[in-house]
Amino acid sequence: MEFSIKSGSPEKQRSACVVVGVFEPRRLSPIAEQLDKISDGYISALLRRGDLEGKIGQALLLHHVPNVLSERILLVGCGKERDLDERQYKQVIQKAISTLNETGSMEAVCFLTELHVRGCNTYWKVRYAVETAEESLYSFDQLKSNRVELRRPLRKIVLNVPSRRDLNRSERAIKHGLAIAAGIKVAKDLGNMPPNICNPAYLASQARQLADNFSGYITTRVIGEQEMRDLGMNAYLAVGSGSQNESLMSVIDYRGTAKPSVKPIVLLGKGVTFDSGGISLKPAESMDEMKFDMCGAAAVYGVMRVIAELKLPLKVIGVLAGCENMPAGAAYRPGDVLTTLSGQTVEVLNTDAEGRLVLCDALTYVERFEPELVIDVATLTGASVIALGHHLTALMSNHNPLAHELMTASEQTGDRAWRLPLQDEYNEQLDSNVADMANVGGRPGGAITAACFLSRFVRRYHWAHLDIAGTAWRSGKAKGATGRPVALLAQFLFNRAGFRDDE
Structure with missing residues (x-):
């Protein structure tokens, strides 16, 4: 899969899907809040209705959210914000990747790398994301006569980082993570x-x-x-x-x-x-x-x-x-x-x-x-x-x-x-x-x-x-x-x- 790094605002993204986090209980991450504001409260209204609690392992795919340029928004549960550590962060990334791959999003812009993860700087968040994504997509099917192939598999992920100062170390993190x-x-x-x-x-x-x-x-x-x-x-x-x-x-x-x-x-x-x-x-x-x-x-x-x-x-x-x-x-x-x-x-x-x-x-x-x-x-x-x-x-x-x-x-x-x-x-x-x-x-x-x-x-x-x-x-x-x-x-x-x- 192809990975790249970007530093930009969510409202300017034209992509098949934008991935953002939601914490328990039904609390939007900073990036999700920006998208909610653009959509005139569309996302927060869904959460109040009980569509997503924010627990780890949960995900909700939204189509054609008002005023958002991307075709879809994927909300991923991140658990309690104060408890988000390296292990839970990997679970969040895994859920995001598997959901994207199963729902036909061939590319996505991921803002989960902007979450605050206890004990992790930007390099580690990017590298963990790359390694976990590759792990999530692994299969051993060389010996099967009938391989199951997805019609629209996930092919490209853009990982967003908070600042342009993070671009160089994040590029290095991708290189290390892929190796x-x-x-x-x-x-x-x-x-x-x-x-x-x-x-x-x-x-x-x-x-x-x-x-x-x-x-x-x-x-x-x-x-x-x-x-x-x-x-x-x-x-x-x-x-x-x-x-x-x-x-x-x-x-x-x-x-x-x-x-x-x-x-x-x-x-x-x-x-x-x-x-x-x-x-x-x-x-x-x-x-x-x-x-x-x-x-x-x-x-x-x-x-x-x-x-x-x-x-x-x-x-x-x-x-x-x-x-x-x-x-x-x-x-x-x-x-x-x-x-x-x-x-x-x-x-x-x-x-x-x-x-x-x-x-x-x-x-x-x-x-x-x-x-x-x-x-x-x-x-x-x-x-x-x-x-x-x-x-x-x-x-x-x-x-x-x-x-x-x-x-x-x-x-x-x-x-x-x-x-x-x-x-x-x-x-x-x-x-x-x-x-x-x-x-x-x-x-x-x-x-x-x-x-x-x-x-x-x-x-x-x-x-x-x-x-x-x-x-x-x-x-x-x-x-x-x-x-x-x-x-x-x-x-x-x-x-x-x-x-x-x-x-």
Whole structure:
């Protein structure tokens, strides 16, 4: 969809539709008041009649309002004015976009960006509007033989800002918002793709395609099973040993600066394209959702696209750790002892705790890049869902400043995380009688003990772990990938690059 910025009065707009807000109880926003005055009280009369209360989720489309140049006015409920925050603002934008798209308005001028939103300046209101609009219009229908196409879909939105002084920062907000929305879209597309299509080879092909599309900035290298054997990545290889699909690790190298002194930031994504649980087989119910076990890799892929699109002045390496966990005669077993790339040994107690076995070797592998920091992203534990539900990503780190940076980015974007402790006491649960450690530590604190396992492989650099098992996808009727935490990680890199929202 096309977005543009304008600063103007509502009475001068000639458009298919003008979008304005109404607060509870039946109170017009300043822009709506201007339109009401032009129309000789037409809008306020409708509200007094009870046509719209102003609650979030409500909308009322008016046609041919007296003395108004635009064909339509869309009134959108904004809730109580004092309560309008970033989360509710996104709900308001979502309702506006879905209503416009369903009612045949191919273009609109939106004045919702002029509302006062607690904690948000103009940059954030514009950027949130762009990202939310793109999210609202997303659909995954590539595999449907009969696609439903709207006759008059929404194609163009003009976002109005209060002052001409806001135009430059708002244009930048649109640029950033579109890049992030595109990154989220490709991450969702990868996550939603069925596992008979999206296997490790498919992930690798997408990584190579990214290098083709941004050849001046990105190179991609794919590491296959033979090279993994030569390196000694036995834990990674064990996870994929029961699958007919070769395990492939894609290394996407982005060079946005030629300064030799700049060390790379490494983003590592778990890319288990289907997780049956292996010999420790999962229950059949909802097993189809285990195609989403590669959403960490999908998110890293989406972030790499964002930074390449915006040409961030950073060095970033994205690693997609692709494999498939299946039961078979060659599959690894409970009781096996694996020697990892680091030389440490792991007793396998549960083959369904496979993600940490893939990541531990990948975390050791990335030491060769001498990274400034490493962030891994993984749908790692059901325990993180029990702890935080489906709203917050679990964050654990061995470096407080890095954790604080990620928390700041999560608050800025609304792609929220919550930090869990990473203390030595939890490590005792990983004790093994036959190896250096076990791959599971029991049910208590399962998300934390999984991170403790990973922490044994990251002692040479600053590291953070994002467990997105609760936030990477939705179940039920709205089943599908969410694209999280692309926005969080992209904002983290924006902040690292020195991008500001007040310039």
